[in-house]
Amino acid sequence: MTTRINPALIGFTALVYVFLIGPLVIIFGAAISDTSYLTFPPQGLTLHWFENIWAISAFRRTIITSLQIAFLATTIALIIGIPAAYALNRYRVQLPGWLSTLFVLPILVPEIVMGFSLLRSVNVDSGVPIFFTLLIGHTLLVLPYVIRVISAALSSFDFSIEEAAISLGSRPAKTFFTIVLPNVRSGVIAAFILAFITSINDVSVSLFLTGPGISTLPIQILAHVEQFFDPTIASVSVLLMVLTVIVMIIVERTLGLTAVANTK
Template sequence: MNARSLFIPVTLFLVIAFLIGPFLIIVAASFSAGETLAFPPQGFSLRWIAKVFTVESFQASFAMSLFLAIGGTAAALVLGIPASYALSRYKLPGAEIVRTVVSAPIIVPGIIVGLALLRYIVVPFQVGITLALFVAHTALVLPYAVRVVSASLDNLRSDIEEAAVLLGSSRLGAFFRVVMPNIRGGIMSAFILGFVTSFNQVPVSLFLSGPGVRTLPVDMIAYMEIVFDPSVAALSSLLAFLSIGIVFAAERFLGFSRYV
């Protein structure tokens, strides 16, 4: 083997080791039998995996994160699908402004969004933290929803709607009969992307926490600061496998990567 034929496998091994290695270490550490987080793990046990399910704050924050990821993404799609449709099919006055406004939350650092919401919405209007989190996560996912749904609308010829209308369908009917069935993959992909983004999001939620109301990643950071046992590793592994599983299934059944 000469130097050039070694280049490809060696480069790939090093890069993949750097990218995936830490994750594998976390997985290994979650099966440790020891009291503190360490690698190589001291013995083998499932105790930390089991413990994750018994920590009450994890249960509450997991439920909160799940609610935000599902509810926020669904709300973003309800707002985003019509907006994407208007942007891709209509001569919309101020189209560039609308596009910029709905995709701005992706550009502005999340921590600023969270702080601004806290200071100027939550405090002055006495909005509950849960509602504020819901609104923040919806705004955060909206750019992804618009981008992915727009991409799948742009891939769909717009004359099929006209064809449906000429065959007797109303405009709205044409949307549900011939547009929706053909962008279903895009909508599902937007949902998954939004779900993962929202679920893993920390900065937006950082300032938006109240007594007993926290998202899971924020809760994990708080837990780590107090207890240095492998349970956060165990939880991280579980969550990682959950998102990988969802994305893998999505790729398998929807061709997820076509849209993202």
């Protein structure tokens, strides 16, 4: 059935999309403007502001920290999240109902409260170094996404395949890695991308978990904006967007295309 849509509604939707995409275009324009202040449309084209990112050591350091934290937090979350998602799906009847509620708790608790509480309890009271506290915070932040995405992938998995492998003599651990995991590969890819992007863009958890020499890129951007309002910020923003897209492409290429090739 095709419903005729009111032209006014189509016009409104077009405006909404201009509103959604416009500001991102403006950042791109401001990043390549040959002026010492932020402006749009760009006046003269330059890549100077991109070079400037690397010239400012604080940006250089925080880009590396952000990438390290995002990669480690995502990996740890996958290592502890995949078995948890598996248990929730495979042993749903045997495990208490509150367990799945527990796993969405990091979404319910305000991120900023999580960051502040980790600073108080884990860093100040227990003396865990700030880098590891930051890593713990990011791991918890992305864990619910990992568990939810992998659970969704597992919910369509036929566990009788796994039982067949075990009854034919395959050890449970081997079965998990050779039968279960390859079948939810697309879920793992999606979880990795989502978790990585969430971590690398996070402000609220990282806000309290930065110390001397350790800060993340979004926090550094916030600090920089307060002092300078120059196109460097726009170019860092573009860099962050490009980084996001590159991660998506790399993960898709390394895990995704092989998965597609294998199913053919």
